[in-house]
């Protein structure tokens with residue numbers, strides 16, 4: 719048996735060459751980082767949960783006509799996706815002030831925003847993914863104006879869908895990060911949603927208590943991060959009873975007799 723070829727190892731995922739040209743396998747790790755990888759750790763079972771949550775959300779987004787790289791989940795930690803050329807922009811969608819927005823502009827965390835705010839960061843680890851304006855994106859050619867129109871329109875539709883989906887399970891969608899990629903068809907390319915959508919890249923607060931159910935538990939040393947990710951999956955109706963022993967987290971718990 720030949721070992722498949724690793725294409726790239728990121729902070730939370732490893733990419734392998736897929737079975738057919740133009741495909742990639744995304745492997746979800748339990749590794750967690752924050753503050754541009756200054757802080758490192760692991761969240762037990764995170765890879766399994768994020769693989770499943772991301773599959774669920776990309777599949778539902780597909781139903782409302784959002785094109786994405788997702789093809790199918792292969793196993794507990796891997797999914798098959800289309801190979802894309804990643805647009806080097808992180809798209810941040812915000813409904814409620816939190817995190818870097820609160821810090822930068824002195825707006826108290828939890829303040830609802832008058833309308834959804836889109837922000838763009840240039841993907842460059844060495845620079846710490848700096849916030850940029852659409853003018854920078856056009857000036858340096860990171861994406862064309864037409865591509866940015868597609869990206870912003872999709873980001874708003876994704877937010878509308880996800881905010882409703884999470885509200886239905888008692889979760890406030892505070893903010894989240896999206897990444898997009900280009901697929902080439904002859905002389906043309908089009909933009910599709912890529913990467914993942916999971917509690918790693920979203921702020922998710924319980925609607926009643928404002929309890930954080932996302933990676934801020936790790937970033938801010940609040941503890942209980944694995945349980946929070948699992949709670950999001952549970953509320954989404956993933957990992958029904960009988961399947962949950964596959965989570966490392968649960969087997970760890972059983973071992974501890976909890």
Ligand code: TMP
Pocket residue numbers: 810816817818819847893894895918919920921
């Ligand atoms: P921020 O408030 O730290 O800018 O984060 C905004 C949202 O984007 C939050 O839901 C977390 C997510 N995010 C990532 O997914 N990756 C990142 O590198 C950063 C900085 C934020």
Ligand code: ASP
Pocket residue numbers: 729750751752753754755756918933937
């Ligand atoms: N994932 C990012 C990092 O490690 C930052 C974050 O999610 O807070 O740099």
